[in-house]
Amino acid sequence: MQELTEVQQPGVNESPLAVEMRHVHKAWPGVVANADVNLEVRQGEIHALVGENGAGKTTLMNILYGLIKPTSGEIAIDGRPAHITGPRDAIRLGIGMVHQHFMLIPPLTVAENIVLGYEPGGVFSRYQGQEARNRIAALIKQYGLHVDSDAITGQLSVGQQQRVEILKVLYRGARILIMDEPTGVLTPQETDELFVVLRGLVAQGKTIIFITHKLREVLALSDRVTVLRRGRVVGNLITRETSQEEIARLMVGREVLLRVDKAPAKPGELLLRVEHITADSERGLAALRGVSFEVRAGEILGIAGVEGNGQSELVEVITGLRRATGGKVQLGDQDITNLSAQQVRRAGMAHIPEDRRGSGLVLGYSIDNNMILGRQRWALFSIKGILLRLKQIVGWAVRLIREFDIRAPGSSTLVKALSGGNQQKIIVARELSSEPKVLVASQPTRGVDIGAIEFIHRRLVAQRDAGVAILLVSAELDEIRSLSDRIAVMYEGRIVGIEPPEVSEERLGLLMAGASPQQADAES
Amino acid sequence: MFLSQLFQLFISDNLWHPALQFGALLLLPALGGVISERSGVTNIAMEGMMLTGAFFSAIIVLSTQSVIIAVLAAILTGGIMALVHAFFSIQFKANQIVSGVAINIAALGLTGFLLPLFTNGNGVPALPRPLTLPALYIPGLSQIPFVGSVFLQQNVIFYVAIIILLAMQYLLFHTNIGLRIRSVGEHPQAADTAGINVRLVRYCCVVTSGLLSGLAGAFLALGVAQIFNPDITEGAGFIALAAMIFGKWKPWGTALACLIFGLGEALQNRLSLLPLTGIGIIDTPLHESSLVAMVPYLLTILALVGLVGRATAPAADGIPYEPGGE
Amino acid sequence: MAVPTLERPADHQELPAPGFGERARQFALRVTPSLSAILVGILMMTLIGSLLIMFTAPGALGISDRFYITSSAYSLLLAGAFGGPVNIADTLDKMAPLVLAGFSVAIAFRAGLFNIGAGGQIAIGGTLGVIVGIKFASAPAWVLAPGVLLAGLVGGAIWGGIVGILKAWRGAHEVVTTIMLNFVAYYLSAYLIECTNDCLPGIGSIRVASQPKTMQMGPGAALPLLSHLINQIHPGTFADEGSYLANVGLFIALAGVVVYWFIMKRTTLGYEIRAVGQSQKAARYAGINVRRNITVTMTIAGAFAGVAGAVIVMGPDLLQAINDTTFKTDTTGFDAISVSLLGLNGPIGVLLAGGLFAALTQGAGLMQADSGRLASNAVAALPSSYSVHVELIQFAFQALVLFVIAGQIIPQFRTSIVRLLGALWAGVRSGMARLPPLMLWSLALVDVVAAGAFVGYVVVSLISLQSVVPLDAPVGAIYSVDIDPLFTLLLLFYVAGILILLLTIGMWFIGRRLKQGSSPPLLVEAFPTAETLAATVTQTPLSSEPEAVGDDPSGSMS
Numbered sequence A: 001m002q003e004l005t006e007v008q009q010p011g012v013n014e015s016p017l018a019v020e021m022r023h024v025h026k027a028w029p030g031v032v033a034n035a036d037v038n039l040e041v042r043q044g045e046i047h048a049l050v051g052e053n054g055a056g057k058t059t060l061m062n063i064l065y066g067l068i069k070p071t072s073g074e075i076a077i078d079g080r081p082a083h084i085t086g087p088r089d090a091i092r093l094g095i096g097m098v099h100q101h102f103m104l105i106p107p108l109t110v111a112e113n114i115v116l117g118y119e120p121g122g123v124f125s126r127y128q129g130q131e132a133r134n135r136i137a138a139l140i141k142q143y144g145l146h147v148d149s150d151a152i153t154g155q156l157s158v159g160q161q162q163r164v165e166i167l168k169v170l171y172r173g174a175r176i177l178i179m180d181e182p183t184g185v186l187t188p189q190e191t192d193e194l195f196v197v198l199r200g201l202v203a204q205g206k207t208i209i210f211i212t213h214k215l216r217e218v219l220a221l222s223d224r225v226t227v228l229r230r231g232r233v234v235g236n237l238i239t240r241e242t243s244q245e246e247i248a249r250l251m252v253g254r255e256v257l258l259r260v261d262k263a264p265a266k267p268g269e270l271l272l273r274v275e276h277i278t279a280d281s282e283r284g285l286a287a288l289r290g291v292s293f294e295v296r297a298g299e300i301l302g303i304a305g306v307e308g309n310g311q312s313e314l315v316e317v318i319t320g321l322r323r324a325t326g327g328k329v330q331l332g333d334q335d336i337t338n339l340s341a342q343q344v345r346r347a348g349m350a351h352i353p354e355d356r357r358g359s360g361l362v363l364g365y366s367i368d369n370n371m372i373l374g375r376q377r378w379a380l381f382s383i384k385g386i387l388l389r390l391k392q393i394v395g396w397a398v399r400l401i402r403e404f405d406i407r408a409p410g411s412s413t414l415v416k417a418l419s420g421g422n423q424q425k426i427i428v429a430r431e432l433s434s435e436p437k438v439l440v441a442s443q444p445t446r447g448v449d450i451g452a453i454e455f456i457h458r459r460l461v462a463q464r465d466a467g468v469a470i471l472l473v474s475a476e477l478d479e480i481r482s483l484s485d486r487i488a489v490m491y492e493g494r495i496v497g498i499e500p501p502e503v504s505e506e507r508l509g510l511l512m513a514g515a516s517p518q519q520a521d522a523e524s
Numbered sequence B: 001m002f003l004s005q006l007f008q009l010f011i012s013d014n015l016w017h018p019a020l021q022f023g024a025l026l027l028l029p030a031l032g033g034v035i036s037e038r039s040g041v042t043n044i045a046m047e048g049m050m051l052t053g054a055f056f057s058a059i060i061v062l063s064t065q066s067v068i069i070a071v072l073a074a075i076l077t078g079g080i081m082a083l084v085h086a087f088f089s090i091q092f093k094a095n096q097i098v099s100g101v102a103i104n105i106a107a108l109g110l111t112g113f114l115l116p117l118f119t120n121g122n123g124v125p126a127l128p129r130p131l132t133l134p135a136l137y138i139p140g141l142s143q144i145p146f147v148g149s150v151f152l153q154q155n156v157i158f159y160v161a162i163i164i165l166l167a168m169q170y171l172l173f174h175t176n177i178g179l180r181i182r183s184v185g186e187h188p189q190a191a192d193t194a195g196i197n198v199r200l201v202r203y204c205c206v207v208t209s210g211l212l213s214g215l216a217g218a219f220l221a222l223g224v225a226q227i228f229n230p231d232i233t234e235g236a237g238f239i240a241l242a243a244m245i246f247g248k249w250k251p252w253g254t255a256l257a258c259l260i261f262g263l264g265e266a267l268q269n270r271l272s273l274l275p276l277t278g279i280g281i282i283d284t285p286l287h288e289s290s291l292v293a294m295v296p297y298l299l300t301i302l303a304l305v306g307l308v309g310r311a312t313a314p315a316a317d318g319i320p321y322e323p324g325g326e
Numbered sequence C: 001m002a003v004p005t006l007e008r009p010a011d012h013q014e015l016p017a018p019g020f021g022e023r024a025r026q027f028a029l030r031v032t033p034s035l036s037a038i039l040v041g042i043l044m045m046t047l048i049g050s051l052l053i054m055f056t057a058p059g060a061l062g063i064s065d066r067f068y069i070t071s072s073a074y075s076l077l078l079a080g081a082f083g084g085p086v087n088i089a090d091t092l093d094k095m096a097p098l099v100l101a102g103f104s105v106a107i108a109f110r111a112g113l114f115n116i117g118a119g120g121q122i123a124i125g126g127t128l129g130v131i132v133g134i135k136f137a138s139a140p141a142w143v144l145a146p147g148v149l150l151a152g153l154v155g156g157a158i159w160g161g162i163v164g165i166l167k168a169w170r171g172a173h174e175v176v177t178t179i180m181l182n183f184v185a186y187y188l189s190a191y192l193i194e195c196t197n198d199c200l201p202g203i204g205s206i207r208v209a210s211q212p213k214t215m216q217m218g219p220g221a222a223l224p225l226l227s228h229l230i231n232q233i234h235p236g237t238f239a240d241e242g243s244y245l246a247n248v249g250l251f252i253a254l255a256g257v258v259v260y261w262f263i264m265k266r267t268t269l270g271y272e273i274r275a276v277g278q279s280q281k282a283a284r285y286a287g288i289n290v291r292r293n294i295t296v297t298m299t300i301a302g303a304f305a306g307v308a309g310a311v312i313v314m315g316p317d318l319l320q321a322i323n324d325t326t327f328k329t330d331t332t333g334f335d336a337i338s339v340s341l342l343g344l345n346g347p348i349g350v351l352l353a354g355g356l357f358a359a360l361t362q363g364a365g366l367m368q369a370d371s372g373r374l375a376s377n378a379v380a381a382l383p384s385s386y387s388v389h390v391e392l393i394q395f396a397f398q399a400l401v402l403f404v405i406a407g408q409i410i411p412q413f414r415t416s417i418v419r420l421l422g423a424l425w426a427g428v429r430s431g432m433a434r435l436p437p438l439m440l441w442s443l444a445l446v447d448v449v450a451a452g453a454f455v456g457y458v459v460v461s462l463i464s465l466q467s468v469v470p471l472d473a474p475v476g477a478i479y480s481v482d483i484d485p486l487f488t489l490l491l492l493f494y495v496a497g498i499l500i501l502l503l504t505i506g507m508w509f510i511g512r513r514l515k516q517g518s519s520p521p522l523l524v525e526a527f528p529t530a531e532t533l534a535a536t537v538t539q540t541p542l543s544s545e546p547e548a549v550g551d552d553p554s555g556s557m558s
Helices: A057-064 A087-092 A110-115 A129-143 A158-171 A188-203 A215-221 A244-252 A311-318 A341-346 A356-360 A367-371 A390-403 A420-432 A450-465 A477-483 A505-512 A517-523 B002-010 B013-038 B046-064 B067-091 B096-118 B147-151 B156-174 B176-186 B188-193 B198-224 B236-246 B251-271 B286-293 B295-305 C020-056 C063-082 C085-110 C118-135 C141-170 C174-194 C226-233 C249-266 C268-278 C280-285 C290-314 C332-342 C347-378 C391-406 C409-428 C437-464 C475-479 C484-515 C528-538
Strands: A017-028 A031-042 A046-050 A072-077 A080-082 A095-098 A176-180 A207-212 A224-229 A232-238 A270-280 A286-296 A300-304 A326-331 A349-352 A438-442 A469-473 A486-491 A494-499
Touching: A017 A057, A017 A207, A031 A046, A031 A057, A031 A207, A031 A224, A031 A232, A046 A057, A046 A188, A046 A215, A057 A072, A057 A176, A057 A207, A087 A095, A095 A158, A110 A129, A110 A158, A129 A158, A129 A188, A158 A188, A188 A207, A188 A215, A207 A215, A215 A244, A224 A244, A232 A244, A270 A311, A270 A469, A286 A311, A286 A326, A286 A469, A286 A494, A300 A450, A300 A477, A300 A505, A311 A438, A311 A469, A341 A349, A349 A420, A356 A420, A356 C280, A367 A390, A367 A420, A390 A420, A420 A450, A438 A450, A450 A469, A450 A477, A469 A477, A477 A505, A486 A505, A494 A505, B013 B046, B013 B147, B013 B156, B013 B176, B013 B198, B013 B236, B013 B251, B046 B067, B046 B096, B046 B198, B046 B236, B067 B096, B067 B198, B096 C020, B096 C332, B096 C391, B156 B176, B156 B198, B156 B251, B176 B188, B176 B198, B188 B198, B198 B236, B236 B251, B236 B295, B236 C174, B251 B286, B251 B295, B286 C174, B295 C141, B295 C174, C020 C063, C020 C391, C063 C085, C063 C347, C085 C118, C085 C226, C085 C249, C085 C268, C085 C290, C085 C332, C085 C347, C118 C141, C118 C174, C118 C290, C118 C332, C141 C174, C141 C290, C249 C268, C249 C290, C249 C347, C268 C280, C268 C290, C280 C290, C290 C332, C332 C347, C347 C391
Parallel strands: A046 A207, A046 A224, A095 A176, A176 A207, A300 A469, A300 A486, A349 A438, A438 A469
Antiparallel strands: A017 A031, A017 A072, A072 A080, A224 A232, A270 A286, A270 A326, A486 A494
16 A cells, blocks of 8 residues: 555656755654655745645654754755754755744744844844844835734734744745645635735745645645655655545545545434623633524534634633633523533533643543543542542443543553543543533544544544534534534634535635625625 | 831931842842743742852952952852753753752752861851952942932942843843843744754853852852851842742843832841841840841732732743754 | 545554553552662762762861761761661651651642742741640640640641642742741741740740740640650660650651542542642643642641641650740751652652651761761871761752752653663564563662662661660660771772763763654653653643644654
8 A cells, every 4th residue: 555656747847956855764763754755846836745644744844944853864955965954054045934833922023023043133233123124024025925013923813923934934035935734723715815925935936845734725736746644755746637536545545535424413402502602812802702502412513613713712611611701501401601610511511622632631640540530529430529439430441441442551551651542532432421411522633543533523423313412613624514413603703604514615714704694695 | 116216217228228238139139030031941049049159259258368259259159050950950851940949958058068167167257348348439429318328328239230230121122132032931942943042042041140149149248248157048039039020020120129128128127136237226125026027028928929910921931941843 | 634434443553452561560660760769869969978078078188088087977877877776766756757748748749839838837837836735734645745736737737828829819939938938937936936925915925034945845745755655565675765766756757648648549639639730721621620729739738747847846856845946947848848859759758758868867967976086086187176067968968869850860861771772672673662561670670679789788887887786775885886898888889879870871862862852652651650750840741742733642753
């Protein structure tokens, strides 16, 4: 299953090579991240680097940018061999990287962030604000990326912050731009805008390598594609001659079906009702501006939307982790508004949190102890809520390990030693086995390998069929569309539309970007 | 009787002169704390660095008869201890608070062990005039009642501290170096990818905090108290920490806090019969002087507790940096 | 991304099945970090301490003279700690409050808090205990003693609780508040003691007229000496029972061990405390009220320290009276920090570490008293006023313990070995990231052998001290010491120590070479206990991997 598919017609795009990576190998003891990788990127092209989580894409680019040293292999930039020992070398060679998680310093201004490390006047001079502003203004004019130099970076929108990141890279004279998963936090429309910017850069002679696992974008934007799987190059394609299916097949190594098998939903009684919820975010701004919806037994309601539009706060309010400043949450016939997390759980709610390692698990605890997290005072696990029933706890954990096929040497293994998929399975096992009435699942398969994803999806559907009301929040549109019986779209703290699962991506994208349903009707 | 004496005290320069002096004493390590934590390294070892600075300055001034060498030695020892703290915090990514506690205890033990050895068991005598840090008397201006005697008759180190205050404010907020320091303290990974040497910046800042604390120790032993005994710091290093927090990690705010805490120390000093330094002004019976001794510490707690909103340290303060990217 | 369907879930990280090997391995992993910690601490202390003595001995002395001074100092250290039943009794006496105070610090650490205020909590607890002991002096022992202990517990609990409330509700950093409260406590205690009749409403004065010292507590408040108790059962066992200071406080300390173990292991409170210490986010998710938890933890911590304070004032050293500087000069509170860290915050660990530290402090006392006299017998050039002060032990031991633990030098060293061996193993059997149990057992074996060697060293030293004294012999008998065999042993100790140090440094370098970025989770799993401590103490996410693409936990591969 590991044949190298090389589809290259001679004569197409004969520009010289901007980037050449030959026989790059990166291994840590026992783990191989990149195995004999060859990469060729021509000047002036947009080259997509594709693969699943764990395929080695970011590692490869970190090697190119000097953040990691390869175990072996050579790099050539513009035809000349290059020895890159750190970001400063890469920058000097004209390579710039826009990271997936922005490398911006929130309390500093945009100008300060852009010039950091390459300040006008050099290290030992005073800060020359005007000079910085001038230089940035010149860049803005040249590339058409508009930002306010004096704005505080932490207060900008995500799209604007990304522009600052790109300006940062251009300020340092980059000719080769590496973009790591740039569209994860953008709406489809913002993504299109980004593409326009990128094409503009290419028109001015830049070369772009972008890392993604979104096939649609590969087809829309790139000239050529390199596919990685498990650290090896398994495909080198010309974009206009390939298809999503072919790339997907190379990425995964087998035939890939695009949907989860499930029977149609049979909604029953109303189990979760949310009415006019308002709440504030961490910073005190309004995060929820009146959210209302209902979820019935035996159905999955998916919440779609770009991250940062209130989904996290909504989940926190429902599960008792955040105060609602107005409105009502009802579980069955019980009012659970602003009850504590403990009380909400006892009322029959389960919660798979979006922050697996931060909230969902105590990494230093064993599997046993994590299986009772949140329920440690329940009668099943403790005597009068004070003394732990150690035997019962272990027995419970062992049962769930078997039932959910969690791969671990024993129930006393520390959870931090397990893979992400297994960790998530523990959380899923814990929440599903508590026989909830309502299940809130937030980003349930983020960062999880395929096998576990499929397992978790099957389990969620099984719960639905058993009569649980499920609220699914996910940033992956495909997950939402394949699992949900109804899809609600959130934008700026409100539900802007509730759609059937067959809704088109376009329409979803429009709603996610803030169009009203009428506008979306008009557009599609 | 007591109240009117107290009121008299408050409007006299007899209170405010030592208030400013103690304030300057606190300001030096507090500024050290500011620069260290701005670069992301928690430093609670100022107390220990002050203590060793005080100790070595006293010992060396006695053996070399030179104040300047003694002060330099104190600064140097402060820097060395800070280097140890930096080494453990940065290279070994040790827990910075435990490392700081270790330095404080090491300082206590080291000075306690070496003191009898170097003085043949007798302790350090009261230092004669020529071996102390002098006060500066600015001609003419210092004769102005109250203002002159409070502001312009201070010890030479007081003026040094003011200069350092101005320099640090400028450095942190108006220079490129300051920009880099702040970026390292807020988001070291971003600074790293911007090509800044995070380790070097942190080392420099921590060592600077040590130099300042060492200088404060010399000031304490040779200027304020003019003697050395093992209890000489009495928590001043921690009060300086609190001043830094109260001042929200900004030089001017810290200076204001140091002034307030300095006032507390001065009050305690002038009210008690068991002075840290100086002479008691108001006669207080033994047990009440114990009460009075609590003042600076209670004041510090009140300040920390009464802060409006929580003070936020630089975002990466206290978190060891793990380079190597993803 | 498209959602594929597959025949069966695949997981490329396959771990072996559980069984006896696994359970044995878990046991080895739990025990060996504690042993390593103690060993390395002792090693460093001996090396650095002896180097300090060697270099600071006054006068123009040659190397062998300096070595002699050092070895005589250390022999006194050992003799003072274990040299005879009197010394052992003294060690046990010192051990009790240290262990209790150690738990005070340990339980706070478990919750992610630094209780540097044990000293102040001891002071308040002890002072309150003394007040009760004086005011109810005529009460019988079975009422008064528990009463004083209870007063100590309450006093310490309140003092600790204040810190907890300030931290939980105002976010006041507990390092600064505890230290400030320490000073307030010392002065408050001094105030209460110095007060003459009219300044304490309702209580009156507790002081003696001419000095700032309290009256004696009632006889019922004195903790009975163990020697006395044993003499009741077997009359005549101890000739001079008053000189053996081990007392009932030791039982109280042992009770503390049980209480601590019970709370942490068996109660939901302990579960929640540890959860808060490891991850406040997860604790909140789990419905734990973090604020309440912090307050309760600090209150319990204060209670432990308060009982320690009561034990101190009820013990034989102070003759049931304190003066206004008693608590200011008492170092138990600070020592407790090292004890707790060295004991890795565990119940047995703290007990052993407390015992070790008490032994060292006790031995250091004799070292200070007699090192000059002993050494100057043989080394003429040494002034007889010379003495090695106890602060050396405080400095050498404590600072080094703290640095070693904080720097996680031991876990890093061991992780380096594991990586090195793993790399070699992986080379032999490519693709495997795991270290077979055999190698882990070897490491454990090395630890056990080293521990045994050290114990052997101590035993041989004691035997060669010729100080095995009959139980009813008078106190002065331990001074007939034969130094030479110790000399040789100390030399061997140095050589071994330097070798181990070099090995450590070498391993560390090799480990850094191999590291180059975050490591896969399995290798780091090798020493969970130390890592767990690291998480508790460092309050950073256990895994050093940053949140990479899509929170991929393998971090390195993306």
